[in-house]
Amino acid sequence: MPETLYIVIAVVVVLAAIIGLYAGSKKRKSDRFRLDESTTPVITDEEARAQDEADAAVGTLDPDVIEDDVSVDEAPSVPTLERPESVPSRLQRLRARLARSGSMGKALLSILSRGDLSEDDWDEIEETLLAADVGLEASDELMENLRTETKVRGTTDPEVVREILREQLLALVNPDMDRTLDTVPGVGDDGAHHPATVLVVGVNGTGKTTTIGKLARVLVAEDKTVVLGAADTFRAAAADQLATWGERVGVDVVRSDVEGADPASVAFEAVAEGRRQEVDVVVVDTAGRLQNKAGLMDELGKIKRVMEKQAPVREVLLVIDATTGQNAMSQAKVFSEVVGITGIVLTKLDGTAKGGIVINVQRTLGVPVKFVGLGEGADDLAPFDPEGFVEALLS
Template identity: 55%
Template sequence: MNELLPIIVSIAAALVVIGGLIPVFLKARKSAGKYPGTRDANDPATPAAGGTLVDERDAVADERKAPAGVVESAEAPEVDLTEEPAGLETVQVETPAPVEGRLQRLRARLVKSNTIFGKGLLALLASDKIDENVWDEVEETLLLADLGTEPTTELVDALRERVKVLGSRSPEDVKALLREELIKLVDPSMDRSLKVERKNGHPAVVIVVGVNGVGKTTTVGKLARVLVAEDKDVILGAADTFRAAAAEQLATWGQRVGVPTVKSDIDGADPASVAFESVKAGIEQEVDVVMVDTAGRLQNKVGLMDELGKVKRVIEKLAEVDEVLLVLDATTGQNGLNQAKVFSEVVNITGIVLTKLDGTAKGGIVVAIQKALGVPVKLVGLGEGPDDLAPFEADTFVDALLN
């Protein structure tokens, strides 16, 4: 018996080690559970004929069943406990860049694209003699930057008065004066926080809308990275059922950070049904945030805009919609403002995402949109990289404009 004791101890120790490894290999985010592929007969939205909603893990999940009490994970590989742990394959999940300070790290791009705007204004205001011709040029510069007529008039009037009182033309004084007035226009008092906290036992629901080609799906993917960096559990809903590659594109974004995607198994499925299933899955899995990507639609197409309203109404049968983010291409200037007005009439826009802000000298569109809608710019896209989406900060934005 004494001879067997060391062997028994060794076996017990090995079991303890293996037992400790199992949770590590099978660890899953709360959002990575398997979602129902069929609808309840009482659901208020009906999927297109023959359509079921799946996520990218269904094919694998159908071939194997997780042990009782184990949650399947989008990023966890199948584990064969008969093999040595060293032989296990791993799925590489990217770690998004920290949210804190993103805009500061990216402001060099913004500075480069807005040099003409900032330097032009500073040069004009620092002139030895500021007459009506100079003020006309200041006004023209602001209008070319898509600041809008009303904000331009407001800013020029304020600058006229303060330059007259200041009586100084030093670059430092002029820059400080201009900075103060621009910050007032951008309005740092607006609430730019994203409503992405669970409440009343439900996840926060975010719908992303906009016209074709502004980068909605990419924005949803990048925003998922921002939320994961904040340690939030996220589900993506691929309600853009008209663009064939949209669902796969969104699922790829999700896979990169371990976030599952709910999508239809057929093309042209009812987008409201997909949105409903996404929120339903989010409630069942107790995630923090459900983000729904919608199809691009022209603001002058009544039928498509009505459909967008339907998506929101169907979601509200299950949970309150916390954010409706309108994605706008900053390079479109005043045309983007027209788009924003129409979308705001159909769904209650709560925030603006400006993409391609690094590719335009028309930074004034930030002010124009906020003035017209009373809705804050909450996020800005400053490049093609996966982490080139940043929370908007008024002070940092104006500093970048003025270089």
Template identity: 60%
Template sequence: MSEQLTLIIVLVAVVAVIGIGAAFFLVRGRKAPKGTYTGPRDANDPAPTLTTDAPSTEASGPVATTETPETGVVDESAGTVLVPTDVPDPVQGRLARLRARLAKSNNALGKGLLALLSQDKIDEDVWDEIEETLLLADLGTEPTLELVDALRERVKIEGSRDPKQVHDMLREELIKLVDPTMDRNFIPTRHADRPNVIMVVGVNGVGKTTTIGKLARVLVAEDKDVILGAADTFRAAAAEQLATWGDRVGVPTVKSDIDGADPASVAFEAVTAGIDQEVDIVMIDTAGRLQNKVGLMDELGKIKRVIEKKATVDEVLLVLDATTGQNGLNQAKVFSEVVNVTGIVLTKLDGTAKGGIVVAIQRQLGVPVKLIGLGEGPDDLAPFDAEAFVDALLD
């Protein structure tokens, strides 16, 4: 009898231990410890967002949201660690790759000039053709006359029959026009107490949002911490497009969830977030606008003024379509008057004979071309280099 009682007690004890253990692991499974990554997110498990009140300034408006990329680990002690889903190409080497593409493109400027200058006899008809080639390449009247005069003088002194001599002569004169002495630095340094702020402006359809996404990739490749500000609040899905670019390289985007929100308010919030998070660079996307619409241009000035309540606007990049020719020059002039453009990004420079637009824009504004786009790929944006550009034209 005593043996049966002992057996019953042992069985009860075993059951009790199993029950307590099961309850313990059930509780542990329902409540994961803070800072622990519980697996990849899916469409039903969105990335965390940070919501802050809109500033009580000229830009007062709806609440802005900081959207972090969907990949990452949230740790309250260390903040959000952003893990890019796509690693951008390093800046070094991009220009060489794009130079090869430009050399293969339909650039009649260099090829046409070399053909004309290599003739046994260069008479007035040939000089007229050279002048026409330069004008068709959007070089501009004044630079064209300068280049023709310089070439005339050198041909008179040096002759023009040797192909290498012609190539070297033309290269030297074109480089002078493109001006390698201009400051083309586009990778800014953070201020001691705040980030460097870049505004990106331009008319509809030139690819501003895409350019910002590509530039974010360039900056991330240079180990810069970046925040994007989606101040294009009028174009449908513009903010989502920008956030998608940010997701790919682990860059957060500050945006409004309300269509038509005050763009200056979103820009203000982006800069505020950049200061709070001590990032290196804040890039602000702006809505496309026609240069002859006074109200829209005034709004662009307002965005800049509101940002300057928190920080300086260190760079204003104007995105231009290289194929627009004289119209692009008009755009550049008006935008420069409103927001003091400091640099040019030329898109669609591949497959065009309009390479002379580089010289024309720089001459008109006194502002350097800093970046060029030669394709639709995510890494088809490269720093502009005067000598490499001319070599590509003459290759």
């Protein structure tokens, strides 16, 4: 009997302990989730909306896919390459921009439409042509042809006058010149790949580096593979600028990490890299130089000779600031003598008061204008279209 009593007492004690633990646990849980209204923060509607917006901006992240040593802010991103504007599209856009500022053509049309022109009128025509940098020789030729044609046709009809002027200007611009850029790679005597190599030259301030970056975009838009050479080693900013242009369209840039390094060595390595990658085109930038500095001009000749040890230099493009007018002519002559210019790139041709330089520089050098720039946008460079240029002047 006593043993039975002990067992009953033990069971009662255990049950009492269990009931006590359960009650304590329930009380603690109740205390844990109970909010003291006196200390509860009040959240305004504005704060709630701000929190909602912050939560939406962060989104939801799966912690299992985030590595411990990489934060969200520092995660590397894959660069998105730009797709440059197509050549036909930019031609149309640049032609429209040129037409909006066709001051030379408008002035000539206005004078020629007066009818029976006096000598004062012809003097005004000559002044207009010279102010537009057409050049004295070309201006004389144009005026003589205009006099003859207007007398032969004997009309003051604006449309007829416009057609006469269009024909004469187009003849001076010379649409028969080959304006294509040689971008077809070849094969050397040793059977090795030879990229089409382009050397770009000019004086300080004409925008050579920017022009090369824009030219790379033109080539990429035509599905050409390209390597750029930063042989302007006197300005670290020039190499950095070229690298930025290249990164935007996925084009490699060969440069030196040493400021003032031998530019010919950089040009040599750029062509060598183009051969290794078997790209279509290699374009090499050079430092701006004054045409009256013999040492710098000799160095330019050296750069070209060194490049040709890797592959023939197919094109030498001279970049000219169209706003410099007649000063560009002396530049062009000297550069042509040193490195043999094959084409002209006219930058800043967004005011056609200087549009006559197209005629003048071609007559002076006997080489065509191949590209024109009409703005600061990345795709504001296009192949030169003689017919479109003349039509824009007279529109």
